Amino acid sequence: MPAASLDLFAIEELLSDEERMVRDTVRNWVRERVLPHIEAWAWEERFPRELVPEMAGLNLFGATLKEYGLPGLTNVAYGLVMQELERGDSGLRSFVSVQSALVMHPIMTWGSQEQKDRWIPRLAAGEAVGCFGLTEPDFGSNPGAMRTRAFRDGDGWVLGGEKAWITNGSIADVAVVWARDDDGVVRGFLVERGAPGFTAVDHKGKYSLRAAVTSQLVLADCRVPESSRLPGAAGLKCPLGCLTQARYGIAWGALGSALATFHAALDYAKTRVQFGGRPIASHQIIQERLVWMANEITKAQLMVWRLGRLKDEGKATFVQVSQAKRNSCWVARECARLAREIHGANGIVNEFPIMRHMMNIESVYTYEGTHDMHTLILGEHLTGIPAFMPPIESRE
Amino acid sequence: MKSCVLMAYVPDTASVIKVAAAGNRIEEADIKWIVSPYDEYALEEAIRLKEAKGAPVTVLTYGPERAQQGLRECLARGADAAVHVKGGEGTFGDALAIAKVLAAAVRKSGPFDIIFAGIQGVGSDNALVGAMVAELLDVPHVTGVVKLEIGDGAITAHREIEGGTEVVTAPLPCVVTAQKGLNEPRYPSLKGIMAAKKVAIQAFVPADLGVDEGALAGAGATCRWKALALPPAKSGGVILKGEEDPAAAARELARLLREQAKAI
Numbered sequence: 001m002p003a004a005s006l007d008l009f010a011i012e013e014l015l016s017d018e019e020r021m022v023r024d025t026v027r028n029w030v031r032e033r034v035l036p037h038i039e040a041w042a043w044e045e046r047f048p049r050e051l052v053p054e055m056a057g058l059n060l061f062g063a064t065l066k067e068y069g070l071p072g073l074t075n076v077a078y079g080l081v082m083q084e085l086e087r088g089d090s091g092l093r094s095f096v097s098v099q100s101a102l103v104m105h106p107i108m109t110w111g112s113q114e115q116k117d118r119w120i121p122r123l124a125a126g127e128a129v130g131c132f133g134l135t136e137p138d139f140g141s142n143p144g145a146m147r148t149r150a151f152r153d154g155d156g157w158v159l160g161g162e163k164a165w166i167t168n169g170s171i172a173d174v175a176v177v178w179a180r181d182d183d184g185v186v187r188g189f190l191v192e193r194g195a196p197g198f199t200a201v202d203h204k205g206k207y208s209l210r211a212a213v214t215s216q217l218v219l220a221d222c223r224v225p226e227s228s229r230l231p232g233a234a235g236l237k238c239p240l241g242c243l244t245q246a247r248y249g250i251a252w253g254a255l256g257s258a259l260a261t262f263h264a265a266l267d268y269a270k271t272r273v274q275f276g277g278r279p280i281a282s283h284q285i286i287q288e289r290l291v292w293m294a295n296e297i298t299k300a301q302l303m304v305w306r307l308g309r310l311k312d313e314g315k316a317t318f319v320q321v322s323q324a325k326r327n328s329c330w331v332a333r334e335c336a337r338l339a340r341e342i343h344g345a346n347g348i349v350n351e352f353p354i355m356r357h358m359m360n361i362e363s364v365y366t367y368e369g370t371h372d373m374h375t376l377i378l379g380e381h382l383t384g385i386p387a388f389m390p391p392i393e394s395r396e
Numbered sequence: 397m398k399s400c401v402l403m404a405y406v407p408d409t410a411s412v413i414k415v416a417a418a419g420n421r422i423e424e425a426d427i428k429w430i431v432s433p434y435d436e437y438a439l440e441e442a443i444r445l446k447e448a449k450g451a452p453v454t455v456l457t458y459g460p461e462r463a464q465q466g467l468r469e470c471l472a473r474g475a476d477a478a479v480h481v482k483g484g485e486g487t488f489g490d491a492l493a494i495a496k497v498l499a500a501a502v503r504k505s506g507p508f509d510i511i512f513a514g515i516q517g518v519g520s521d522n523a524l525v526g527a528m529v530a531e532l533l534d535v536p537h538v539t540g541v542v543k544l545e546i547g548d549g550a551i552t553a554h555r556e557i558e559g560g561t562e563v564v565t566a567p568l569p570c571v572v573t574a575q576k577g578l579n580e581p582r583y584p585s586l587k588g589i590m591a592a593k594k595v596a597i598q599a600f601v602p603a604d605l606g607v608d609e610g611a612l613a614g615a616g617a618t619c620r621w622k623a624l625a626l627p628p629a630k631s632g633g634v635i636l637k638g639e640e641d642p643a644a645a646a647r648e649l650a651r652l653l654r655e656q657a658k659a660i
């Protein structure tokens with residue numbers, strides 16, 4: 001029996017022609033240029049740097065910007081780009097998220113004209129790679145407690161501290177580094193590759209995002225000129241604002257991972273035969289898993305679509321973004337597990353994409369605010385009570 | 397210099413094809429439509445010509461409302477203008493009728509120095525329209541081109557023939573039909589997609605071009621599709637057990653290949 005359309009709620013009709021064309025273009029590119037090689041790249045723990053010019057040719061970097069001749073995509077179209085990239089691999093999606101939302105976005109928002117002119121065209125063309133340094137070895141969920149300092153020194157600044165888990169760290173030409181100044185204000189600096197005292201070392205032994213670079217940044221009395229400071233950025237709200245941009249894309253991206261594992265599981269269930277010569281898809285237990293996946297993916301798609309439209313109208317809030325990021329990553333994580341179960345032993349080898357997605361999604365679930373942090377953000381929104389600090393027993 | 401690309405918007409080669417109730421058409425409901433892959437080569441060649449010599453590219457299609465989306469895709473890849481002749485329901489699959497409409501549209505939107513088409517349109521796979529358009533316009537044509545050089549007033553084209561390559565020269569204007577291998581088509585850029593939205597597509601009906609579509613579809617039809625049938629379902633195949641007596645299995649395989657499959 002032919003399978004019915006999977007788009008039961010006609011979500012396709014919610015997209016404009018351009019949005020569909022954007023999605024299909026990136027989907028085709030991923031199918032032709034990424035999928036044939038991605039298992040090998042992940043296995044070899046290699047970021048396919050050679051794809052950067054192609055991604056730039058497609059205008060994947062800074063795609064929502066209108067300035068500097070960039071495409072000015074709607075937020076839904078941008079989300080669909082993220083979805084299709086992550087349908088390929090979270091590592092590639094992470095690269096584009098960082099370049100666009102965490103590097104080009106802060107430069108456009110808080111940078112000087114000179115900084116914009118210097119970096120935006122090069123980042124858009126993929127001639128320069130960027131990274132975003134907020135997390136530190138001792139401060140992840142609580143970046144406000146960061147130790148990295150920026151001291152005034154004559155007409156410049158001296159940066160000191162360490163950043164950890166930085167996507168693109170060692171391949172970046174420019175790092176957006178967040179540090180606290182003498183007055184305790186968080187400031188952003190554009191630290192260029194080769195700046196004195198600035199080094200990057202890769203995290204080794206990752207089981208997740210193996211096709212992406214993740215590094216530790218060391219700033220040892222790193223002197224940078226005043227012109228490298230983002231003049232408009234003051235306070236923790238700035239890096240957190242960048243994260244809201246990136247999280248929005250992740251909310252879509254994670255669904256790409258969910259779609260990849262779901263479709264793999266559906267195909268496998270229809271072709272794998274066990275017991276009485278019948279495909280495993282004929283068992284109710286398998287159908288229940290497939291239905292769970294399809295159902296959650298549909299709900300999540302409607303959520304991110306609505307969020308995208310709100311964002312286009314300038315009405316999206318960080319709480320909504322938290323909810324969508326939290327939901328999509330959870331759905332993708334569960335889909336990867338269910339797909340793994342359906343694939344049996346084949347689910348553990350890299351002939352199938354399941355384990356790669358399953359391992360990748362663990363990073364996505366954790367970075368840009370862990371699932372727990374988004375629970376607390378939503379919890380605070382609902383109750384009015386912030387629950388980030390654990391209660392301390394009274395000493396009376 | 398100006399070029400024109402004839403673009404057919406066809407069912408995606410990955411679509412699952414079903415025969416419609418009428419029996420002589422495919423069921424269009426769940427079909428995804430794409431720019432015919434050979435027309436992608438045609439378009440890419442035209443865009444390269446534009447990049448090399450500044451020749452603006454006009455894309456032309458004859459088809460129903462949905463074909464406009466195919467024109468947008470071509471604009472997103474770098475075409476400058478698009479012409480949509482709306483219709484084609486009655487002339488479906490009739491290469492000469494299609495060629496007459498296209499030739500009239502080329503006359504109306506031209507003149508063009510070179511007209512590119514695909515060698516054949518995926519779906520009907522006729523390989524007629526390009527050559528027919530050339531005849532109707534009374535210009536030379538070269539079909540199945542895998543390599544093309546465009547000089548002053550003339551082209552040199554390489555075409556694949558049985559067991560070799562033929563090198564042909566032709567004066568401009570002329571029609572060239574593109575074969576796989578001519579080039580590697582580019583992906584549209586996101587910027588191109590957003591810009592394509594703003595280009596006004598010029599729309600005609602055949603009557604605007606002085607073509608009586610009703611006559612082409614009725615008394616004047618040169619081709620009518622009577623019936624469509626899906627190929628018979630593949631059978632499960634035969635597995636010969638060779639572990640115990642490999643020599644016997646090999647003999648049996650040779651016999652089946654000769655007598656049943658008639659492959660040797």
Ligand SMILES: Cc1cc2nc3c(=O)[nH]c(=O)nc-3n(C[C@H](O)[C@H](O)[C@H](O)COP(=O)(O)OP(=O)(O)OC[C@H]3O[C@@H](n4cnc5c(N)ncnc54)[C@H](O)[C@@H]3O)c2cc1C
Pocket residue numbers: 098132133134135137138139140141142164165166167168208209214363366367368369370371372373376387388389390
């Ligand atoms: C592959 C990868 C790439 C990354 N890329 C970047 C990057 O480019 N730039 C960047 O700045 N950072 C990046 N990160 C870092 C990421 O943002 C952090 O790992 C994340 O914020 C979590 O911080 P942590 O690892 O220190 O965990 P912790 O904050 O130590 O949390 C550990 C656990 O405790 C839970 N927890 C913490 N506090 C609470 C609480 N109050 N209540 C309940 N539970 C709590 C967390 O949810 C988590 O489960 C990346 C991480 C990974 C894995």
Ligand SMILES: Cc1cc2nc3c(=O)[nH]c(=O)nc-3n(C[C@H](O)[C@H](O)[C@H](O)COP(=O)(O)OP(=O)(O)OC[C@H]3O[C@@H](n4cnc5c(N)ncnc54)[C@H](O)[C@@H]3O)c2cc1C
Pocket residue numbers: 402403404405432434435438456457458459484489490491494498512513514515516517518520521522523524525526
């Ligand atoms: C390899 C090969 C072998 C063949 N062998 C034989 C044979 O042995 N015997 C035989 O009799 N015939 C043979 N043929 C020819 C073929 O099967 C028939 O001649 C054929 O019946 C008719 O053509 P088509 O040209 O309709 O147009 P199509 O093939 O459908 O289209 C060709 C091109 O025309 C343009 N075009 C078509 N429709 C439109 C439209 N609506 N709008 C804009 N542009 C359009 C496009 O650029 C398209 O790529 C062969 C063909 C091929 C390719």
